[in-house]
Amino acid sequence: MDLANKNLALLFEVSGMPVYLTQSLLSTWIVMAVLILSAIFVRIKLRSFSPVPSGFQNFVELAAETTDNMVKSMMGDGFESLGGYFFSVLVFILVSNYTVLLGMRPPTSDLSTTLALALLSAGSMHFLGISRHRGRYFKEYFEPVWLFFPMHLMEDLTKPLSLSFRLFGNILGGVIIFELIYELFPFPLRFVIPSFLHAYFDVFVGALQAYIFTVLSMTFISLKASAD
Amino acid sequence: MDSTAFVMGCSAIGAGLAIIAAIGSAIGQGMAASRAIESIARQPESRGTIMTALFISCAIIETTAIYGLIISLILLMANPFVGQLP
Numbered sequence: 001m002d003l004a005n006k007n008l009a010l011l012f013e014v015s016g017m018p019v020y021l022t023q024s025l026l027s028t029w030i031v032m033a034v035l036i037l038s039a040i041f042v043r044i045k046l047r048s049f050s051p052v053p054s055g056f057q058n059f060v061e062l063a064a065e066t067t068d069n070m071v072k073s074m075m076g077d078g079f080e081s082l083g084g085y086f087f088s089v090l091v092f093i094l095v096s097n098y099t100v101l102l103g104m105r106p107p108t109s110d111l112s113t114t115l116a117l118a119l120l121s122a123g124s125m126h127f128l129g130i131s132r133h134r135g136r137y138f139k140e141y142f143e144p145v146w147l148f149f150p151m152h153l154m155e156d157l158t159k160p161l162s163l164s165f166r167l168f169g170n171i172l173g174g175v176i177i178f179e180l181i182y183e184l185f186p187f188p189l190r191f192v193i194p195s196f197l198h199a200y201f202d203v204f205v206g207a208l209q210a211y212i213f214t215v216l217s218m219t220f221i222s223l224k225a226s227a228d
Numbered sequence: 229m230d231s232t233a234f235v236m237g238c239s240a241i242g243a244g245l246a247i248i249a250a251i252g253s254a255i256g257q258g259m260a261a262s263r264a265i266e267s268i269a270r271q272p273e274s275r276g277t278i279m280t281a282l283f284i285s286c287a288i289i290e291t292t293a294i295y296g297l298i299i300s301l302i303l304l305m306a307n308p309f310v311g312q313l314p
Contacts, residue, residue: 003305162291169294172301212287219284 003179005110024110027099031107035088035095063087074215075222082221085124089117090214097171097206100178101198108209109172111164118164121217122156128225137224159220163213170209174201235309243303249296256289 007020046057053061067087071079096107107113129137141152178201181194264282268275302308 162294165298166287166291166294169297169301173297176301208283208287212284215280215284216287 003176005105022110023105024107024113027104028096028107028110028113030104031092031095031099035092070215071218074218076226078226079218079222082124082218086214086218089120089217090210093117093167093210093213094207097210098202100171100175100202100206105175106171108167109175111168114164114168115160117167117213118160121163121220122160125159125221125224126156128221132225163216163220167209167213170205174205177201231313232310235313236307239303239307239309243300246296246299246303247293250293253289253291253293257286260285260289 005022005024007022008026009021011019011021013019042060046060050057064083064087067090068080068083071083071086075082093108096113098106100106100109133140141149178194178197181197182190185193260282264278267278271278
């Protein structure tokens, strides 16, 4: 039984350090291609908006409006421009988690992907906080007294760490459980019984973790950058 | 005894011990879920808000268990001690 993320091919070398095409990198590229192609498809299909939506346009507007309402209810006013970013993060994580149903290794079972997403959230948190609060942003690190400064720094470090580890641990845990199950069961039992477990570990946990990652990112950003 | 085998066996025991951290988060999630169900039974109309808060708080409670899982995964799959053997 091999649980590791296998190297498929050597891509290039950076000063002697080899960079490999791993299984999760390949599925990341597949997810990216699917998302870009579907975005182009939506754009071509909806070249002319009709004022009264119907059919496919209804569905697209529903998805966009749901994310916008989520941003508004979670983060308050002043963050409407972030709706598109959170929609793409949500859809990327969701599609990534569901690639495991097609037998690929999900991109989110690689710490690099989840850490990159969490650092994006942390970076936009600091950027928006500084650009909206200016000096007040740095003053909050010394509140209520200056003794709390190391604690605030620690919190800044653990926020992206816990965000990335939560997604990574849940998805990799699912991958390992299914490796064990398919190893454990004799051949005729491998067909029907694991599908119930797939419904929980892949479909339910995948959707829940995508939702939770997005909502926690929203909460962190609005805590640092809201205008009160 | 072969020193590599000793280190690998101790790492496997440590991986098992690290996941004991899941006990606390399991108890916490149970308490959160029971309170949420009590509130839904008292006020069925505020079900959506309570469920959203429950999912988010369960995800935050889960973090300690995930840290334990990460440590046991590191011990099992990317063991840092085997490379330090003489």
